[in-house]
Amino acid sequence: xxxxxxxxxxxxxxxxxxxxxxxxxxxxxxxxxxxxxxxxxxxxxxxxxxxxxxxxxxxxxxxxxxxxxxxxxxxxxxxxxxxxxxxxxxxxxxxxxxxxxxxxxxxxxxxxxxxxxxxxxxxxxxxxxxxxxxxxxxxxxxxxxxxxxxxxxxxxxxxxxxxxxxxxxxxxxxxxxxxxxxxxxxxxxxxxxxxxxxxxxxxxxxxxxxxxxxxxxxxxxxxxxxxxxxxxxxxxxxxxxxxxxxxxxxxxxxxxxxxxxxxxxxxxxxxxxxxxxxxxxxxxxxxxxxxxxxxxxxxxxxxxxxxxxxxxxxxxxxxxxxxxxxxxxxxxxxxxxxxxxxxxxxxxxxxxxxxxxxxxxxxxxxxxxxxxxxxxxxxxxxxxxxxxxxxxxxxxxxxxxxxxxxxxxxxxxxxxx
Amino acid sequence: xxxxxxxxxxxxxxxxxxxxxxxxxxxxxxxxxxxxxxxxxxxxxxxxxxxxxxxxxxxxxxxxxxxxxxxxxxxxxxxxxxxxxxxxxxxxxxxxxxxxxxxxxxxxxxxxxxxxxxxxxxxxxxxxxxxxxxxxxxxxxxxxxxxxxxxxxxxxxxxxxxxxxxxxxxxxxxxxxxxxxxxxxxxxxxxxxxxxxxxxxxxxxxxxxxxxxxxxxxxxxxxxxxxxxxxxxxxxxxxxxxxxxxxxxxxxxxxxxxxxxxxxxxxxxxxxxxxxxxxxxxxxxxxxxxxxxxxxxxxxxxxxxxxxxxxxxxxxxxxxxxxxxxxxxxxxxxxxxxxxxxxxxxxxxxxxxxxxxxxxxxxxxxxxxxxxxxxxxxxxxxxxxxxxxxxxxxxxxxxxxxxxxxxxxxxxxxxxx
Numbered sequence: 001x002x003x004x005x006x007x008x009x010x011x012x013x014x015x016x017x018x019x020x021x022x023x024x025x026x027x028x029x030x031x032x033x034x035x036x037x038x039x040x041x042x043x044x045x046x047x048x049x050x051x052x053x054x055x056x057x058x059x060x061x062x063x064x065x066x067x068x069x070x071x072x073x074x075x076x077x078x079x080x081x082x083x084x085x086x087x088x089x090x091x092x093x094x095x096x097x098x099x100x101x102x103x104x105x106x107x108x109x110x111x112x113x114x115x116x117x118x119x120x121x122x123x124x125x126x127x128x129x130x131x132x133x134x135x136x137x138x139x140x141x142x143x144x145x146x147x148x149x150x151x152x153x154x155x156x157x158x159x160x161x162x163x164x165x166x167x168x169x170x171x172x173x174x175x176x177x178x179x180x181x182x183x184x185x186x187x188x189x190x191x192x193x194x195x196x197x198x199x200x201x202x203x204x205x206x207x208x209x210x211x212x213x214x215x216x217x218x219x220x221x222x223x224x225x226x227x228x229x230x231x232x233x234x235x236x237x238x239x240x241x242x243x244x245x246x247x248x249x250x251x252x253x254x255x256x257x258x259x260x261x262x263x264x265x266x267x268x269x270x271x272x273x274x275x276x277x278x279x280x281x282x283x284x285x286x287x288x289x290x291x292x293x294x295x296x297x298x299x300x301x302x303x304x305x306x307x308x309x310x311x312x313x314x315x316x317x318x319x320x321x322x323x324x325x326x327x328x329x330x331x332x333x334x335x336x337x338x339x340x341x342x343x344x345x346x347x348x349x350x351x352x353x354x355x356x357x358x359x360x361x362x363x364x365x366x367x368x369x370x371x372x373x374x375x376x377x378x379x380x381x382x383x384x385x386x387x388x389x390x391x392x393x394x395x396x397x398x399x400x401x402x403x404x405x406x407x408x409x410x411x412x413x414x415x416x417x
Numbered sequence: 418x419x420x421x422x423x424x425x426x427x428x429x430x431x432x433x434x435x436x437x438x439x440x441x442x443x444x445x446x447x448x449x450x451x452x453x454x455x456x457x458x459x460x461x462x463x464x465x466x467x468x469x470x471x472x473x474x475x476x477x478x479x480x481x482x483x484x485x486x487x488x489x490x491x492x493x494x495x496x497x498x499x500x501x502x503x504x505x506x507x508x509x510x511x512x513x514x515x516x517x518x519x520x521x522x523x524x525x526x527x528x529x530x531x532x533x534x535x536x537x538x539x540x541x542x543x544x545x546x547x548x549x550x551x552x553x554x555x556x557x558x559x560x561x562x563x564x565x566x567x568x569x570x571x572x573x574x575x576x577x578x579x580x581x582x583x584x585x586x587x588x589x590x591x592x593x594x595x596x597x598x599x600x601x602x603x604x605x606x607x608x609x610x611x612x613x614x615x616x617x618x619x620x621x622x623x624x625x626x627x628x629x630x631x632x633x634x635x636x637x638x639x640x641x642x643x644x645x646x647x648x649x650x651x652x653x654x655x656x657x658x659x660x661x662x663x664x665x666x667x668x669x670x671x672x673x674x675x676x677x678x679x680x681x682x683x684x685x686x687x688x689x690x691x692x693x694x695x696x697x698x699x700x701x702x703x704x705x706x707x708x709x710x711x712x713x714x715x716x717x718x719x720x721x722x723x724x725x726x727x728x729x730x731x732x733x734x735x736x737x738x739x740x741x742x743x744x745x746x747x748x749x750x751x752x753x754x755x756x757x758x759x760x761x762x763x764x765x766x767x768x769x770x771x772x773x774x775x776x777x778x779x780x781x782x783x784x785x786x787x788x789x790x791x792x793x794x795x796x797x798x799x800x801x802x803x804x805x806x807x808x809x810x811x812x813x814x815x816x817x818x819x820x821x822x823x824x825x826x827x828x829x830x831x832x833x834x
Contacts, residue, residue: 396783
């Protein structure tokens with residue numbers, strides 16, 4: 001039985017695109033048919049409390065639902081900065097995974113012109129890009145000194161930034177937001193450095209927080225980053241109770257340190273692992289820590305990342321070697337729709353293990369990063385990647401002799417010496 | 418020092434496209450700059466003989482070139498069936514990696530209308546598709562009961578065949594060629610079943626044979642399939658003499674049986690391995706046998722393969738389980754340029770090890786097959802793939818919950834029980 005709050009569920013990573021490309025939230029719906037076909041009973045409603053000893057949940061309406069096994073997958077909610085003066089003004093939005101809210105948000109900004117997006121993570125960047133396509137005047141503000149700071153080293157982020165600027169977005173980096181100002185509706189945003197920007201609407205895209213209220217109510221342990229504690233099998237401390245997805249604890253693949261990177265793809269892997277270990281434990285199917293593989297696209301250009309960036313790896317304390325190669329995603333490069341493909345590889349200098357990969361490319365970059373992700377997951381070294389076979393085709397990939405991922409590996413390998 | 422016959426080198430897998438997409442062979446040239454920048458001296462000419470004892474080669478012009486290490490990378494030549502009556506007629510062509518020949522071939526067929534391509538492997542299929550784009554009337558003949566017989570199981574090949582037919586190619590399967598007929602130029606082709614087809618030109622795309630003449634002259638061992646024998650490090654039996662690429666022995670990744678699949682990507686992996694083992698041997702960098710990862714595109718549809726097909730795996734004697742899933746390569750599926758993505762996974766029933774993957778998709782299929790290839794190379798099992806993290810993005814990949822590769826793995830896993 002799947003108990004869920006939302007009648008209609010949004011495809012989470014598709015949300016920014018309802019503001020432009022897909023045009024309406026109704027086209028971004030996660031269908032229920034696969035669930036129902038698989039024999040899942042879907043109930044719309046909210047669970048109010050869980051009694052782990054009695055093995056039962058209580059719904060808002062007072063209904064009692066008993067369980068043998070319970071999986072908490074409550075997801076995450078946009079971070080709303082309580083400290084930010086003016087964040088309660090009209091036309092200040094966040095980006096929740098909620099169709100009703102999103103439809104209202106979209107309707108309200110329809111006739112507004114100047115929109116400020118706060119936070120240049122993937123969602124902020126994608127939303128800004130969609131809004132500018134709809135002829136809004138968009139300003140994107142990022143506190144860190146670069147866009148997409150969690151995902152990319154600065155040289156890759158600069159490429160993304162220049163694409164955003166090309167497309168008409170005003171990008172301001174290295175500056176935080178001090179307050180929002182206006183009568184009823186927001187009228188302007190005041191930055192840390194004193195600058196003021198006119199704003200008909202403000203979108204706060206400042207991250208998400210795990211939904212752990214329900215878990216806390218039944219005394220499940222919460223970790224220091226605010227996620228429900230789980231083990232390798234996604235089990236909480238209470239027998240038969242699992243947690244998965246954005247609300248569940250994540251650890252970095254290499255360091256095993258707690259991580260707060262929430263991704264649908266990680267959530268899906270966790271879900272499979274929980275399901276496969278629900279009734280009997282498997283030695284083969286455990287969660288090996290988050291590699292944080294993700295990607296975005298600005299126009300025809302994709303930006304993808306897997307594992308640690310150079311700056312993350314360095315600050316963790318790894319001695320690293322990096323390699324960069326810029327090639328083309330078809331061969332010869334004169335073929336129609338060929339796109340630059342630039343790959344950066346970050347590896348351990350000690351043993352050559354690949355720690356991270358960043359890619360600028362065309363459409364195929366979104367799958368190429370999964371090649372990198374699988375290499376990381378298998379703890380492959382630069383040497384083993386150099387002897388790896390890669391399939392190529394003129395219309396589909398870089399050339400076998402100039403395949404950017406392998407050439408970047410080669411460059412990193414030379415830098416290991 | 419690189420000694421080579423051709424003044425200008427064709428990008429091998431780009432050759433079919435000079436007949437349509439790239440329009441001219443001059444746009445399909447492998448540049449020399451990377452070689453020269455790497456400090457390679459390139460000499461145009463032919464080596465006539467090698468004296469392994471004296472450690473020297475003799476060129477056609479009588480020049481003696483001494484060596485410490487020698488790498489034979491003589492490539493392959495199109496198979497020309499000596500037994501085929503009429504194969505010497507005018508306007509009967511093969512597809513060698515030779516710019517001069519290809520330019521003449523292209524010029525000669527310019528005003529010809531009806532062209533028959535014999536052999537529906539990748540090159541035959543691609544050439545037929547390019548010719549039909551140029552408004553030729555094209556017939557494609559394949560002796561085996563399906564197109565692309567070495568790469569795909571019949572259900573995938575049928576999809577490719579229907580695409581070819583849609584695009585105006587007449588496809589005839591399960592029938593061999595008996596003879597070619599004509600006065601000076603070929604006029605018709607007569608099939609095994611007695612059928613006759615009018616032909617202004619015939620292209621024989623019946624496979625390639627390794628170039629081993631030079632190797633035979635200096636008594637290097639040739640294997641039963643006609644390739645130069647090599648070990649895991651691409652070493653021939655003679656100390657300091659290596660062979661790589663189409664002329665060098667290949668073995669299947671799983672069975673270690675001799676293989677005759679020649680691919681540029683395999684050649685590149687072999688080249689790197691030979692180079693990395695030239696002066697001192699490495700435990701880390703050995704050639705693990707050919708996985709045969711390759712792909713093609715017919716219009717917007719890509720067809721990709723890695724490892725063994727179901728029929729190959731079965732006939733080798735593996736107990737197998739397969740899984741198929743058909744999804745979309747973007748999410749939601751209503752996004753522009755979304756393409757069907759169908760994945761077939763073939764695995765060992767005994768241990769779940771992935772033996773092969775076949776994909777029908779859009780542009781991104783060409784990199785998705787490399788995800789599969791890396792899984793095979795790492796001897797990953799269905800179970801480990803089920804707990805693998807895959808990066809996804811609405812505009813770039815299938816959805817995390819419906820990612821066709823993982824869903825096909827899931828289906829195969831269920832079939833393992």
